[in-house]
Amino acid sequence: MSTSELIGAPAPAPTRTALPGTFLASELKLVLRRRRNLGMLGVLVAAPIVIGLALRASSSSGEGDGDAPAFLGEVAGNGLFLGFSGLLLLMPFFLPLAMSVVSGDSIAGEASAGTLRYLLIVPAGRGRLLATKYASCVLFGLITTVLVVTSGMVTGAALFSAGDVTLLSGTTIGFGETLWRALLMAGYAAVLLGGLAAIGVFVSTLTEVPVAAMATVAAIPVLSQILGLIPQLSWLHPWLLTDTWSVFGDFLREPIMTEAIGRGLLTHAGYAVIFLSFAWARLTMRDITS
Amino acid sequence: MTATANRLQRFTLSKRPWAVPAIITATVVTAAVAVPVFADADSELPEKSPAEVLASVAQAHEVPFAGTVVHSADLGFPELPVSGGDVSPLSLLAGATTARIWYSDPSSFRVALHGDLSETDVIVNDDELWYWNSEENTVRHHEGSLWPGEGDPDESGAGFATPGAALSNEAMAGLFLAWLTPTSDVSVDGTASVAGRAAYELVIRPDDERSLVDSVRLAVDGEHGVPLRIQVLAADGGDPAVEIGFTSVTFTEPEASVYEFTPPAGATVEEFDVEQWWSDKHAPQHDEDPFTAMDDIEVDVSEDGWASVITITGIEMADVTGQLEELTGGQGQGELGDLTGILDAFLNDMERVEGPYGSGVGFTSRLFSVLWLDDGRMLIGAVDLDVLEEAAA
Numbered sequence: 001m002s003t004s005e006l007i008g009a010p011a012p013a014p015t016r017t018a019l020p021g022t023f024l025a026s027e028l029k030l031v032l033r034r035r036r037n038l039g040m041l042g043v044l045v046a047a048p049i050v051i052g053l054a055l056r057a058s059s060s061s062g063e064g065d066g067d068a069p070a071f072l073g074e075v076a077g078n079g080l081f082l083g084f085s086g087l088l089l090l091m092p093f094f095l096p097l098a099m100s101v102v103s104g105d106s107i108a109g110e111a112s113a114g115t116l117r118y119l120l121i122v123p124a125g126r127g128r129l130l131a132t133k134y135a136s137c138v139l140f141g142l143i144t145t146v147l148v149v150t151s152g153m154v155t156g157a158a159l160f161s162a163g164d165v166t167l168l169s170g171t172t173i174g175f176g177e178t179l180w181r182a183l184l185m186a187g188y189a190a191v192l193l194g195g196l197a198a199i200g201v202f203v204s205t206l207t208e209v210p211v212a213a214m215a216t217v218a219a220i221p222v223l224s225q226i227l228g229l230i231p232q233l234s235w236l237h238p239w240l241l242t243d244t245w246s247v248f249g250d251f252l253r254e255p256i257m258t259e260a261i262g263r264g265l266l267t268h269a270g271y272a273v274i275f276l277s278f279a280w281a282r283l284t285m286r287d288i289t290s
Numbered sequence: 291m292t293a294t295a296n297r298l299q300r301f302t303l304s305k306r307p308w309a310v311p312a313i314i315t316a317t318v319v320t321a322a323v324a325v326p327v328f329a330d331a332d333s334e335l336p337e338k339s340p341a342e343v344l345a346s347v348a349q350a351h352e353v354p355f356a357g358t359v360v361h362s363a364d365l366g367f368p369e370l371p372v373s374g375g376d377v378s379p380l381s382l383l384a385g386a387t388t389a390r391i392w393y394s395d396p397s398s399f400r401v402a403l404h405g406d407l408s409e410t411d412v413i414v415n416d417d418e419l420w421y422w423n424s425e426e427n428t429v430r431h432h433e434g435s436l437w438p439g440e441g442d443p444d445e446s447g448a449g450f451a452t453p454g455a456a457l458s459n460e461a462m463a464g465l466f467l468a469w470l471t472p473t474s475d476v477s478v479d480g481t482a483s484v485a486g487r488a489a490y491e492l493v494i495r496p497d498d499e500r501s502l503v504d505s506v507r508l509a510v511d512g513e514h515g516v517p518l519r520i521q522v523l524a525a526d527g528g529d530p531a532v533e534i535g536f537t538s539v540t541f542t543e544p545e546a547s548v549y550e551f552t553p554p555a556g557a558t559v560e561e562f563d564v565e566q567w568w569s570d571k572h573a574p575q576h577d578e579d580p581f582t583a584m585d586d587i588e589v590d591v592s593e594d595g596w597a598s599v600i601t602i603t604g605i606e607m608a609d610v611t612g613q614l615e616e617l618t619g620g621q622g623q624g625e626l627g628d629l630t631g632i633l634d635a636f637l638n639d640m641e642r643v644e645g646p647y648g649s650g651v652g653f654t655s656r657l658f659s660v661l662w663l664d665d666g667r668m669l670i671g672a673v674d675l676d677v678l679e680e681a682a683a
Binding site: 077088164166169170249254259270274277278281 | 310314315404407408420537
């Protein structure tokens, strides 16, 4: 390891040891600069704002919210809750959809644009290309979840009162603790999306048509959720990707209930390792012609 | 050494890349399957007799613990339209429920029943009792002695509050065994592993072959005597019909902060007197009782061990549906959820039966049967329907 790497200077480094971060940074910039991805990010960030406005309108018109889920009712009492609610509402479909688009595009997009072979001409190695692509997907997921929670909390605080938050256990927590839990939830959601991203990157190595990869990846959480509803398959349920996608409530208990969350982290790490290794094998084997 | 490693690497990387994901998948799957199995591996415990195991249970109220309990029931009921939220008591009849328990001693413990995005807590801290329901945003608070007066020791585990007052643990265990043995076979079936703890498994098996209960299995922690799991197995085999057990447990004193409760701002707080409630519950209150039309109900139990039949006379079907509708304001939605819907679900699942005893409807689940006759008699027992029909004749 050279000294320039240790101090992290951008360096007149020899070509073979380009800084580990620069490749990733440029990749992430590419993902974030793509108009399609920015559009999705905008829609996701706007969702909590729309929910907040709708709740505001219904609560000021004095209608009972008898049919609304209880956690949405909490928002009227404390705006900060909207950060949690936004994540809960977007996790079953819209967040994984955005991740499917980004991860499904990762390799297949380069292949269809004819840029994959140029990427592989630089002596970066296919494994490193894959790692960078995956890391940029995961970072995109983290940025999305953090932004969704932030937009929810800011909207909630602006439209409703923002004081202490009452947890499901009836305990009241202050602003700092609320922020910490929101960050934990966003991080957990990002890990869930990271598991899906590994599948997405793998599917993306299989085809040169990005749309096909995106559609396939988007179907996977839906399929997993359907399987999760079939009681005869209960033996399979703990292994399903989406089995631990709805445990966000456990972050809102005092003390935090870690069992299902820990299981979720482990399953998603398992999914990520398995599918990344398959993606690596596929990319190594493949003749890159475009 | 390095040459071999190099060759190995070249082999896997260039010629057989698919071997890498195959090995990784196999490793991950094996680890995921094997680790829980290893954690649950039987550990050796010195042999104990049923009486010794029961005596250790009688002592268990002195042991502080914290853990997660999962309850699951598979009684073979029809699909119940349980709508009163995930934390309705009726949700215990089918499916699975999770609860967390913290316990220091009989006067400081907390039970939290988890719903998907809701929680019901009961917190007892010295002479304070808090009840919290997150869905209704209500708090009930009681201050003062918890268990009903000393003159009423049979109710609600008052023996719990005065442990070992009269009898030693061994004597209590002996009495319990003496009560069980005429009808059942009690044994210790080696050791089981529950929540990673080695436990004695006490098996109570009915002698009576007509019983729908195959056995009741109680797993008792080998070190502390705390009951870790209870399973009721049905005679038809298969998964336990009812199972309540720890999925994780630690035997350390819980932090005092878990017993602290301050009603959150905006919640409805209701002062609540347990003693008053107990006496209300037990005093006859004919003018307020919604079931006034059922005054003539009589309950009779045939003494027949596990095959005992409970006979309730004076329940007319029309009365019950009428009462339920009145009780729930014609909407079928009570505090417990969709009551009339549940009754309908049961009635749909019942078969018409006829015999020398008259006619009515019969219902069999994995653990018990119900025979409801048109003359207003209802027979319930942990036996097959034909035993009930015999009893009815």
